[in-house]
Amino acid sequence: MSPDRILITPTWAVATVCFFLIFISIFIEYLLHLLAKYFNKKRRKYLIQALYKIKTELMLLGFVSLMMIVLEKPIAKICIPKSAGETFLPCGSVDSSYWSEEETKCSEQGKASLLSTEGMTELRYLIFVLASFHSVLSILTFGLGMAKMRRWESWEAETRTLDYQFST
Numbered sequence: 001m002s003p004d005r006i007l008i009t010p011t012w013a014v015a016t017v018c019f020f021l022i023f024i025s026i027f028i029e030y031l032l033h034l035l036a037k038y039f040n041k042k043r044r045k046y047l048i049q050a051l052y053k054i055k056t057e058l059m060l061l062g063f064v065s066l067m068m069i070v071l072e073k074p075i076a077k078i079c080i081p082k083s084a085g086e087t088f089l090p091c092g093s094v095d096s097s098y099w100s101e102e103e104t105k106c107s108e109q110g111k112a113s114l115l116s117t118e119g120m121t122e123l124r125y126l127i128f129v130l131a132s133f134h135s136v137l138s139i140l141t142f143g144l145g146m147a148k149m150r151r152w153e154s155w156e157a158e159t160r161t162l163d164y165q166f167s168t
Contacts, residue, residue, distance in 0.1 A: 050142060054135065061131045065124055072120045079111035 032055055039047045106113045115123070158164055 047142075054138065057131070057135070061128070064127065068120055068124045068127075072117050075115050075120060076113050076117045077105070078114040079106040079109055080114050082110065082112050084112070 032051065036048060036051055039051065
């Protein structure tokens with residue numbers, strides 16, 4: 001992926017993508033606001049707290065992603081000894097034709113880059129996927145808990161009937 005790729009992209013395409021990203025963000029924020037109003041109306045204090053935690057987690061994910069983008073090149077410029085860079089590798093050796101400018105500077109010094117810019121990008125993708133699955137599973141757990149509570153409510157209503165009280 002070349003860094004000048006954005007320079008040859010039409011401005012209308014960049015503007016369109018930015019518009020849709022902003023639109024989706026505002027739409028999700030509005031849905032969360034409506035959900036909070038609904039929980040307030042139903043007086044669901046703990047659900048409001050859970051919603052607040054989800055919003056906080058999403059904000060933290062955005063902040064971490066932003067920090068990773070900002071620190072991508074400075075982290076790639078950190079050089080470590082090659083012996084440390086060659087330990088705990090998940091794969092075999094890496095072809096040097098894929099190295100970025102920062103990694104080349106480190107290899108000229110006889111060292112290795114702490115984490116390449118491509119590695120930072122892939123790490124950011126991994127964190128995003130993990131956070132997405134975490135959010136989806138939290139919402140699923142939340143929904144299953146609500147369904148279970150509805151079953152308990154119907155069971156409690158059934159136990160209050162005279163038929164149930166006299167049958168046991």
